[in-house]
Amino acid sequence: xxxxxxxxxxxxxxxMTPPQAARVIxxxxxxxxxxxSNVSINLAVEFKKIGKRVIIFDADFGLANIEVMFGxxxxxxxxxxxxxxxxxxxxxxxxxxxxxxxxxxxxxxxxTNLGSDYINYLVQQLSELDSLADVIIIDTGAGISDSVMxxxxxSGEILLVTTPEPTSxxxxxxxxxxxxxxxxxxEENSQVKVISNKxxxxxxxxxxxxxxxxxxxxxxxxxxxxxxxxxxxxxxSDAVMQQSPICISNPNAASSKAFRxxxxxxxxxxxxxxxxxxxxxxxxxxxxxxxxxx
Numbered sequence: 001x002x003x004x005x006x007x008x009x010x011x012x013x014x015x016m017t018p019p020q021a022a023r024v025i026x027x028x029x030x031x032x033x034x035x036x037s038n039v040s041i042n043l044a045v046e047f048k049k050i051g052k053r054v055i056i057f058d059a060d061f062g063l064a065n066i067e068v069m070f071g072x073x074x075x076x077x078x079x080x081x082x083x084x085x086x087x088x089x090x091x092x093x094x095x096x097x098x099x100x101x102x103x104x105x106x107x108x109x110x111x112t113n114l115g116s117d118y119i120n121y122l123v124q125q126l127s128e129l130d131s132l133a134d135v136i137i138i139d140t141g142a143g144i145s146d147s148v149m150x151x152x153x154x155s156g157e158i159l160l161v162t163t164p165e166p167t168s169x170x171x172x173x174x175x176x177x178x179x180x181x182x183x184x185x186x187e188e189n190s191q192v193k194v195i196s197n198k199x200x201x202x203x204x205x206x207x208x209x210x211x212x213x214x215x216x217x218x219x220x221x222x223x224x225x226x227x228x229x230x231x232x233x234x235x236x237s238d239a240v241m242q243q244s245p246i247c248i249s250n251p252n253a254a255s256s257k258a259f260r261x262x263x264x265x266x267x268x269x270x271x272x273x274x275x276x277x278x279x280x281x282x283x284x285x286x287x288x289x290x291x292x293x294x
Contacts, residue, residue, distance in 0.1 A: 021130055021279030021282070022129060022133045022134060022135060022136045022279050022280055023134065023135045023136070023157070024136045024155060024156065024157065024279070024280060025043075025135065025136070025137050025138070025155075025157045025159060026137075026140060026151055026152060026155035026158050026159065027039055027040045027043075027137060027138065027139050027140065027159045028140045028148065028151075028152060028158060028160055028161070028175065029142045029160065029161045029162065029172070029175075030143065030162065030168060030170075030171030030172040030173070030174055030175040031142050031143065031167060031168055032142040032143070033142075034142075034161050034165075034168050034197055034198070035161060035163070035197045035198060035230070036139065036140075036161045037060070037065035037066055037139050038065075038069070038245075039159070039161050039197065039230070039259075040056055040066070040137050040139040041056065041066065041069050041099075041245050042246060042255075042259040043137065043259060043262065043266070044099050044135075044137055045096070045097060045099065045245050045248055045259075046259050046262075046263035046264075047134075047135050047263055047267070048097045048098070048099055049097075049247075050263070050264075050267065052134040052135050052267070053132065053134045053135070054099050054100070054133060054134070054135050054136075054137065055092065055100035055101065055102065055129060055132065055133040055135075055137070056100070056101040056102070056137045056138075056139060057101070057102045057104065057136060057137070057139065057280075058101060058102065058104055059104045059138050059139060059141065059147075059151055060104070060139060060140060060141040060142075065139070066101050066103070067093070067101070068243060069240075069243055069244075069245065070093070070095035070096065070101060071095075071243050071244075072093055072095060074091070074093040074101070074102075074103045075093070076090050076091040076103075077102070077104065078091060078102065078103065078104045082121075087125065088125040088128045088129060089132075091103070092132075096248055097248070100132070100133065123281050123284055124281070126280045126281050126283075126284050127279070127280070129279075129280040129281075130279040130280055130281065133280075138151060138155070138283075140152070143171070143175070144174060149178060149179065149182055150287050151287065152182075153179065153182050153184040153185045153190075153287075154184075154283055154284075154286040154287035155283065156189055156191065157191050158179075158190060158191065158193065159193050159194075159195055159227065160175065160176070160192060160193070160194050160195070160224070161194075161197050162194060162195070162196060162197065162212065163196070163197050163198045163199075163208075164196075164198065164204060164208050165198075169211065169212055172194075172212055173215055173216065176192070176216055176220060176222060179192075179222075180220045180222050187222065187223070191225065192222070192223070192224045192225065193225045193226075193227040194209050194212065194213075194225065194226055195227050195228060195229065195230065196208040196209055196230070197229070197232075198230065198231075198232040199229045199231060201231070202229055205228070205229025206226065206229070208229075209226040212224075213226070227265060227266070228261055228262040228265060229258065230255055230258045230259065230262075231255055232255075233253055233254045233255050235250045235253035235254070235255065235256075236255040239253075246259070247260070
């Protein structure tokens, strides 16, 4: 059995058992500095509060925002799993509220050069995450680099974080344009949801989405969904400076309530049952297959 057949076999096996597949949510942004990692962490906290087992996969190998916010330095990262024989449990760091996180580190950049044995080992190890987590949040890098786009086209559920800043809106459009034109993007099997971050009012958040959606529908004909907005309150700024998730340090803050509302929208049972799910193993198998096989 060649490499392509092995990967297809893993994907097929994963799709045959959807009840065991973790829900994979990919959080991204068109530019840096819009609060993408903060969104990832606080949504993870809210998911945990309602009884979900959560693991964050930090796929931004250029920065270390997740570990900074968690106030901990991981002993191992994805590279240790790929090259040093570490098991998947060895590369999970447990943060506040027993939320797990995995640092991609240099392992993300090295995915392109993996041989078939490494690929199969990686996918098999990652399949264990489906038994350890109900929700896996992938925090990508910002922008439209090849590595970011590979994560997005392999994801069934994408959360795009944007702000009222003009460059954030234009960069969000550029990301959606690149996604739409990618030869592996399947609009049928992917959902793109927008979060308006750092807004003054809920009306501003809705207006921000409307502005982006108007341009996207006119020029890209891509369906995007408004998920909600996060206000830029002083408590949120203080929590970031203190390296603490606002939903833990101040659960009554306006921003905490907004994260709670968004998490509940995402976890609405009828909605969740329709989400395209492939689990973490299938997610990575799809991504690596796109890089190496197709």
